[in-house]
Amino acid sequence: MKALLLFYSRSGTTRKIAEEISASLSCAYDQEELVDRKKRSGMIGWLKGGRDAQTGKLTELAPLQHDPACYDLVIVGSPVWAGKMTPAIRTYLQ
Ligand SMILES: Cc1cc2nc3c(=O)[nH]c(=O)nc-3n(C[C@H](O)[C@H](O)[C@H](O)COP(=O)(O)O)c2cc1C
Secondary structure: OOEEEOOOOOOOOOHHHHHHHHHHHEEEEEEOOOOOOOOOOHHHHHHHHHHHOOOOOOOOEEEOOOOOOHHOEEEEEEOOOOOOOOOHHHHHHH
């Protein structure tokens, strides 16, 4: 079995959890961190991020490195923004 461990992280917590999950995987895996091309840093980025998540807005992602169709298992990690998944993860899943 081969797994893809995919996540988005604005401030590093989800990345850290992904690393912990990867250490416990007993199968081969690749890792992909989504890059949101919208500015998400600072207070304005925080406010716009919360609004975009709440309203289900999509975003622009940097090109993906891995094709999920090539994996038996895809593990998806997202921070919670305004009670929702992040725009980066919503865009990826859509
Ligand atoms: C714009 C924004 C909105 C957030 N909304 C919530 C929320 O509704 N509920 C919650 O528990 N945490 C919320 N958080 C906190 C993040 O989910 C939490 O800090 C998460 O661990 C950050 O992950 P990261 O470091 O991988 O980006 C929010 C953070 C941001 C930046």
